[in-house]
Amino acid sequence: MSLVAAGLSKEYPTRAGPLPVLRNVDLTLARGDALAVTGPSGSGKSTLLHLLGTLDRPTAGRVTLDGTDPFALPEADLAAFRNRRVGFVFQDHHLLPQCSVLENVLVPTLVSRDTTPADAEAYARQLLDRVGLAGRLDHRPAELSGGERQRVAVARALVLKPVLLLADEPTGNLDRKNAAAVGELLLGLHRQENTVLVVVTHSADLARMFPRRAEVNDGTLVTA
């Protein structure tokens, strides 16, 4: 049971011709593995994360998660796969301003068939309790600090108990203290939920917290 990326490449079309961003990346992670991916801006870190999370399709290579190739699925099944198996945390928390904290966490459950609404809400409350926001369930994102918003985003990513938890610069907009807290939270929850965690970051401090680290340089993944 693991995440396997084999020969992943990604090119973007431009007027000057195809622009390679990732070149022939191989990666295997098992449940419980946590990987921090670092690298300079524009090196392809986020692209790798988007490919692993099925937000984008590779130009070449394949990704399997627990033996399933999500890109072989039809569009609707691919969305369901992502909904069920993958959790995302972004640098910009992307909380819905019109929804409360609890509702934001529940957003992925709206299209899930794996849980009942009551179970989903109970788990969302539990997650919010675990991220320290039990008392802010009804607050709107605008009423939260940056760190709190990111914790809501973490809870949202985990609400459907995904196998793969992906975080793209989760601490990029946070101060050192909040960044550390979010890092610990991610790793703690990762351990508790036994997920595969991949974090893309510029932060050396955050990367150091991870047992495995890799660097993307000029489109190539190099294990540290």
Next chain:
Amino acid sequence: MLTPTRLVLRNLRYHRRGNLAVLLGVAVGSAVLTGALLVGDSLRGSLRARAERQLAGVAAAAVFPRPVRADLADGLPGDPAPVLLLPGSVRAVAADPATAPHLGRVTVLGVDRRFAPAADGVNWDGTAKVVVLSGRVADKLGVGAGGTVRLGVERFSDIPRSSALARRGADDVTAAAEFTVAAVLPAADPKADFQLAPNPAAPLNVFVPLRALSDLVRPRDPDGLKRRDDTVRVNALLAAGGQTAALNDALRQRLRPEDYGLKFRDVERREPRGANQYLSVESDGLVLAPAAAAAVKAAAKGLGLEAEPTVVYVADSLSYEGKEIPYPVVAGLNPAARLPLGPFLPPKLSALENGEVVLLDWVGSELKGLPDRTKLRLTYFDPEVEGEGRLKSAELTLRAPDGYLPLSGPARDPNLTPEIRGVTDARADFYKLDLPPVLPKEKVRQRVPDKMADGKPHPRGTFFNQLNKATPMAYVNLATAEKLFGSRYGAVTSVRVAPAPGATTEQTAERLRAALPKHLDPEAAGLAFDPVRDRLLSASRGGTDFGGLFLGFSFFLIAAALMLVGLLFRLTLDRRAKEVGLLLAAGFSVRQVRRVLLAEGLLVAVVGALLGLALAIGYNRLLLAVLLTLWPDPEVANVLRPHADPLSFAVGFGLTVLMSLAALWLSVRGLVRLSPPSLLRGETESPATGTAAAGRVSRLLVIGCVPLGLALVVAGRFVANPDFRAMTFFAGGGLLLTAGLALLWRRMRRARTGVVRGRGPAALAALGGRNAARNPTRSLLTAALLAAAAFLLVAVESFRRQPGGDFGAKTGGSGGFDLIAETDLPVFNPLDTAPGRTDLGGSASGLAGAEVFSLRLRGGDDASCMNLFQAARPRVLGVPDALIDRGGFAFYATAATTPEEKANPWLLLRAGEPGGPIPVFCEQNTAQWMLKKAVGDTLTMLADDGSELTLRIVGTFADSPFQGELVMAEGSFARAFPNTGGYRVFLVRSPPGQEAAVARALSLGLRENGVVVTTTREKVAAYQAVIGAYLTTFQVLGGLGLLLGVLGLAVVVLRGVWERVGELALLRAVGYRPGQLQFLVLAENALLLAAGLGIGVAAALVSVAPHVVAGADVPWGRLAATLGLVLVVGLGVASAATAGILRVPLIPALRRE
């Protein structure tokens, strides 16, 4: 608990501002769409209400071609009212008749209590000369109760006015008398609006007691003859209820042969004794209609009786080598018939062949003693020609093997000639006859002097006055007589029936009366009820589908509203790109995201569409107000009222929601196609919009749409069906618009690849262009909004017409005629003839030097655009050969093929094949919009005998005064409508500078005929004012579309500026002055404005080019001014939008970036 529904509701609330804008856009679309449908409802509803009102409770009406006894109404189901319904004129009685207010086109209704208007103190069953005026008539005449008016109406005639023997002097044709005004009907009284014809124009009604009017219009009594009877006669029965079929069944039962115009005359000759009686069945119209003659013959045959059709005709002369019998009466019959119906053969002759004649042997005949087979010359008046008459001649072979036919026995029978009061009766005097053109007094006295050189009267006069009266002097067989004297009315003047052996003529008449009804067809004779209410309600659906028309012209406005909806929704969505990205990242499928967004959109669309329904009511009122303000006939304003059909609301609502959803779906589709990472970065345009694939699509659009659009535009010129032609115009225009917008798209794409360099305004403008191309979808939608509106504006303006500069020329719209006159009562002598001028009395001198053509008119529904009702029975004009030969007038299209027809398309009117469709002309707009026909198409209408006529349109006039009618050759007219005699329309070309004098002369000379004289220019201008009213209304729609376009532009500008607040702040930080920034944004929007307007104008100009080439007078200056104004307003909006941004503090704006 968050549920998808709650999420949708949360979204709606949170994005309420954006959604409100979308909602308002949908509301505008709904209002426009539903409002257009309501215009159709209003027209139909108003006309329906008008139809109900103007019928004043009448459901079925029988309008007879000849007067019938009033008591025919008694006992019919529903107690119909007998009414005398006559066109006429009325004038106030004043000291100077020349200046007294005068009204033509008045309807004079002779009514008894059964159809009397509410007026106190009038004995409607009496004979007092009192009149009740409608308020409209009273106002126009300036007369009130107690005043006196002079009514003029057409007098009944013993024989058809078109008959050569009919009296046609002005006093014979019209009856006029003074009446005291007993009351004035209030406007609220529906009888004031009573009319049977479908026409929203207000009628001018006056009501007179039936007996009084019946007395007035009774035929003039020949001098010295006593009036025969006091029977009250009517020409219409009006039934409030009852089924038409039941009414007609009951009417058929009550009809007597006399009601068909048949007369029974017992004839008893002086000799031979014992076999000298027969029954003569004649017509009160002098000539028996072929159907009536056939019916009498069939009825007689059914009774085992011998019957002989007989033709008697007064010829001009029968001559041989300088000798003549003046005014011989010629009989056509079976010369070998047995007693008492014959024989009419001289000794030793057993039969007459065609073209053979036998002469009566009478004292004083100049043709006495001619040998057998002598060729005689018969001259006679062409029975088809009215008025002055036209002499024809024929050669007849005399048969006299052993002398002439003696003046005895059956040949000594003046009763062979039908009874004509004052002509055939015992007291008639040859020297007192005055029946022009056949027997004009002066000419009669000249040719048949009462004192010849020897002091004795002329033998012809003596023969007449010595009890022989109209005894025929020459006999031919029936076939010869029918060939010579037959006309559109028939030929047979009587059917003589021999009584059965031992029976009297009275008994024979009784049996024949009883047997005749089953052989007579009341409907073919025009003696039937018409379901007038059903017909009017059907006509109230309108000559044109106004709902469809307004919907068609609102199409671009609706499209603009929908584009605005799409634009606003897309702008709202653009702000929510990250939210969409998140949902996708969270595992929502594209479909699920789309469903959430569309659910939101649907709710907004539903509320917006509902709001639009309320606005539609106001929009409908606005359109009607614009239309009525511009409509040339102010009376229509009293008819047209807002109406609303629930179905229109349902259709408007449903279509708006559906179309809005389509617009929203397109907006959502573009966004959800983006990858989640792009959305999460806030990107709203797919990189694919700038790729080669998108470029290929836009190029294909240009390559495909331009030739296809041009082909449709060109094809439209040759498409006959007007609906298809309209479709080619709109489809062609739409394709050209699409091509233009695709070109803009390509241009924007190219702009993104270039390098902005240089400095100053040019560089800033280039940067503005780049900015416009930054959100190509948004910019394209804005340009499309403006283009659609500009297209409508220019296209509509190009269709506006005014009488052109060549209008007055012979080949112009007027045909070279400056005046057109129409009378209510026919004139029987053409005004270009001496008798016609004589009829004008003292006014004739006013017509000196004027060229006048007299046209026949068969009344019917006004088919012009002035009539909002559907013209089911259009008016028909019969034009004389002289006008056909003259040619002229401007044609829009003709079926001319030969060089002669191309040179003079009027020749086409004579080109019909016998028995085939009758060729007709009509006005182009009438053909296209009212009749929905084009050149080559056929239409049907009923002939006078009830048979169906097929007419083929062989030409359409441009700028013509003949908008309300079909035009056919007089010959075709006479065959189709034999009962319509006289001339009612006059085309006049006045001598230079004499137009007013000629018009005054016509007005005075034909006053009693109810004449209305108009200049052809005014008449055409009135029609074009109606078209102008439509066009201006449609331009209002175009203006509203432009308003939406400018609104869209403002939204795009504001949105773009606020999105780029940081960028603009940065430019300020690097040293851009406020003016430069403003110029930058203005340049960006000026480009969009110019592109949108330019594309719309160019597409419209190409689309209307065929029309412009055909002679449309496009007001280019006004058009340029309107578009210039739009440009200025658009730039003003952009300036206002950018002014606000420059007030935003610099540092926060920079931080936002």
